[in-house]
Amino acid sequence: MKRPEKPSESSAGPAGSPRRDKPWVMRTYSGHSTAKASNELYRTNLAKGQTGLSIAFDLPTQIGYDPDSPEAAGEVGKVGVPVAHLGHMSQLLDQIPVESMNTSMTINATAAWLLGLYIANAEDHGVDPVVLSGTTQNDIVKEYLSRGTFIFPPMPSRRLTVDTIAYTVRNVPKWNPINVCSYHLQEAGATPHQEVAYALATAIGVLDAVRDSGQIPESEFPAVVGRISFFVNAGVRFVEETCKMRAFTALWDRVCTERYGVTDPKLRRMRYGVQVNSLGLTEAQPENNVPRIVLESLGVTLSKGARARALQLPAWNEALGLPRPWDQQWSLRIQQILAFESDLLEYGDIFDGSVVIEKKTAEVADASWAELQDVLEMGGAFEAIDELKARLVGSQAERVRRIETGDLQVVGVNCFTETAESPLGSDSDNGGGSILRVDPAVESELRLDVESWRAARDAVAAQRALDDLRRAAEGTDNVMAATIALAHAGGTTGEWAGALRDVFGEYRAPTGVSGGVGHRGSEFREVLVRSKAIASRSGGPPKLLVAKPGLDGHSNGAEQIAVAARDAGFEVVYQGIRLSPAEIAAAARDEDVDVVGISILSGSHLELVPDVVDRIRAAGVEAPVVVGGIIPPEDAEILLGKGVARVYTPKDFELGQMMDDMLSLAEEHRATSVV
Numbered sequence: 001m002k003r004p005e006k007p008s009e010s011s012a013g014p015a016g017s018p019r020r021d022k023p024w025v026m027r028t029y030s031g032h033s034t035a036k037a038s039n040e041l042y043r044t045n046l047a048k049g050q051t052g053l054s055i056a057f058d059l060p061t062q063i064g065y066d067p068d069s070p071e072a073a074g075e076v077g078k079v080g081v082p083v084a085h086l087g088h089m090s091q092l093l094d095q096i097p098v099e100s101m102n103t104s105m106t107i108n109a110t111a112a113w114l115l116g117l118y119i120a121n122a123e124d125h126g127v128d129p130v131v132l133s134g135t136t137q138n139d140i141v142k143e144y145l146s147r148g149t150f151i152f153p154p155m156p157s158r159r160l161t162v163d164t165i166a167y168t169v170r171n172v173p174k175w176n177p178i179n180v181c182s183y184h185l186q187e188a189g190a191t192p193h194q195e196v197a198y199a200l201a202t203a204i205g206v207l208d209a210v211r212d213s214g215q216i217p218e219s220e221f222p223a224v225v226g227r228i229s230f231f232v233n234a235g236v237r238f239v240e241e242t243c244k245m246r247a248f249t250a251l252w253d254r255v256c257t258e259r260y261g262v263t264d265p266k267l268r269r270m271r272y273g274v275q276v277n278s279l280g281l282t283e284a285q286p287e288n289n290v291p292r293i294v295l296e297s298l299g300v301t302l303s304k305g306a307r308a309r310a311l312q313l314p315a316w317n318e319a320l321g322l323p324r325p326w327d328q329q330w331s332l333r334i335q336q337i338l339a340f341e342s343d344l345l346e347y348g349d350i351f352d353g354s355v356v357i358e359k360k361t362a363e364v365a366d367a368s369w370a371e372l373q374d375v376l377e378m379g380g381a382f383e384a385i386d387e388l389k390a391r392l393v394g395s396q397a398e399r400v401r402r403i404e405t406g407d408l409q410v411v412g413v414n415c416f417t418e419t420a421e422s423p424l425g426s427d428s429d430n431g432g433g434s435i436l437r438v439d440p441a442v443e444s445e446l447r448l449d450v451e452s453w454r455a456a457r458d459a460v461a462a463q464r465a466l467d468d469l470r471r472a473a474e475g476t477d478n479v480m481a482a483t484i485a486l487a488h489a490g491g492t493t494g495e496w497a498g499a500l501r502d503v504f505g506e507y508r509a510p511t512g513v514s515g516g517v518g519h520r521g522s523e524f525r526e527v528l529v530r531s532k533a534i535a536s537r538s539g540g541p542p543k544l545l546v547a548k549p550g551l552d553g554h555s556n557g558a559e560q561i562a563v564a565a566r567d568a569g570f571e572v573v574y575q576g577i578r579l580s581p582a583e584i585a586a587a588a589r590d591e592d593v594d595v596v597g598i599s600i601l602s603g604s605h606l607e608l609v610p611d612v613v614d615r616i617r618a619a620g621v622e623a624p625v626v627v628g629g630i631i632p633p634e635d636a637e638i639l640l641g642k643g644v645a646r647v648y649t650p651k652d653f654e655l656g657q658m659m660d661d662m663l664s665l666a667e668e669h670r671a672t673s674v675v
Contacts, residue, residue, distance in 0.1 A: 019346070023051075023345060024339070027104060028331060031056035031057065033077045034077060038081040038092055044325060046096070052310060054104045054106065055107075057081055057114070058081060059078070059079060061083050061110065062149040064151050064494060064497020065551075066494035067443060067447050068451060073550075075551050076442060076446055077438050082446055083117065085450065085493070086117055086488070090124070098118075104310070104312075105136050108138055108139060108140055108143050111160070115164060116486070119484055123488075130171070135176040135179050136175075136177060136178065136179075137178070138178040139181040141154075141198075141381045145198070146392065147553055151497060152500065158382055161206055164177045164480060168480075169223055169224050176228075179229040179273060180199050182230065186233035186235065187278065188396060189397070189399055192364050192367075193371050195232075196251065196368035196372075197374075197375060198375065198381060199230060203230075205382045207225060222261075222263075225256055226268075229272060231274070233274070233276070235299070239357075243360040245308075246361045248270065248272075251365055251369060251372075274300045274312070275311075276314065277292075278319075279556075281293075281314060282319055282650065283319040285411070285417075286316055286319060293313050293316070294338075304349040311335055316330065316331075321436070322603065389510045391512075394515040397560060397563050397564075404654055454490075458489065469500070513574060524656055527660050531570065541569055542571070542595070543570065543593045544597055545593040545597065546565070547597065548576070549600060553577050554601045557599050564659055568663070584615070584616070589616075589619040593621075595623055595669070597625075601629045613625050613643045622669070625643065627644050627648070628652075646665070
């Protein structure tokens, strides 16, 4: 398949040295605790050679809650930085030259609001929004399919994305108002052709909606197409990943040409950033994650014609918890060695003319195009969410099964498991401990902060701005102007989202679990025989409640447990993500379950899990509680001391063994209940 030509971006080196391409934008995905603490981290990373910002927001900010909201309890500052108002945005960007900085913000359901705060902050500091450059993630389809930080139903969510795109093309022309995220699709189990197809279908769904909105004249529409960017995953199979990106680049050019009639090759260019695969990082022998990260980087940098324009690498210990600044520095140094020590940027595309690469690229492209046409025949990505979710859960179930059986080898996990003790996990001068921990006092301090902010602002002006936002949402006006005005008036994240919840309502996404059932046959035979025996002795199959408390939307693990449990003969109750502890306790009581399984990956296990256990016991439910997630050993001991029966972490990849263990717990529970 012929790929579109990519404009050369080269620069001469020192006298006598080869001409080198400019390196990609180098980022680390970071943010935690408070805006002030995150600002210090950003300025430190920039001083170390990072060339762009990639801001991680905490879950309350991503889902539209202020720190003093009941829904935010236990989650404030855990997986990113809390930004509740313009004061926080000002603190976050203090002494950072936004007029020359390229800033990526991982924010989706509240993307319009955080961009509004970013623009308002720039205006307060005398910076014309015309010069701002960066990206808001703003791909809500992948939130329904994989990541879970959605708020509103699909069509209102698409309207917010359309308004953001239309506003920025006119008023913030250097800004990428959306990066369509195939990254999270791969994390949810997507094969290479599914990843490409579903991302292209999302881009088409958004662009068609922008065109149909009437906000952009036909003559200006090519500029809209040119502002679309992508955020892509790169796995450890770097030859396949290279071919995927060559195919992706060619297919995007085809979509731009055939569907939208874009003639300017610069506007058809696929502009994408990357975070390499975090799903493949292992808790077992985590030092092995370093060569994995390097290999994954090669998949999106070796091919010049399909090279990433921005790259951020996870830290080696992200499967253990929040990385420290030293760990993030190590990931940045990997990029710098690749860009500045190696000769990678001194040559043209080293894969041009390769029979193997061209054949594999064509295979991925053909399969991706066929899958894309299938999605479009279903109405498009926004209309086919239920079906796409089921397909991804099925693909993930197959991947997990292959790891369990050893068909897919993971070094240190299901092969070559012998190891010496690693010195990297011990206390050291590089940060003390292997992960970063957020001070529990942060949450209470931020509750007081947002209360003080509301008390100090002009309440009349804030209310007027909220009313204007509701009117825009209820009608057809672009919501961005009202959003920026609310930011200037002192509105908060929770107020912005609350106003739109009043207009648009909220959404419960499909679980897709049915799409993965039935993948395990012979490997679950003994477990299935045992569960049937329990059912015959005690009146029905053992019953498992799978629950996700708090705001954590990463549901892949919970879904795969639900799928495996059904294959093992359990009756499974799974109601999706973001349940309150009270809702989980009520479900355990009303469904009369034998085991309660809690999945949590947001770092809030010490706050939320004991609350769930206490509420379950107060409801009269004596079923054992098990917990799964990224939980350090010392935290696991605390949870066991608070009444949790088992703690499972990513090293417990053998789901057959886990199912057998939970069958024992169910059997013990039934025996105790009978007595």
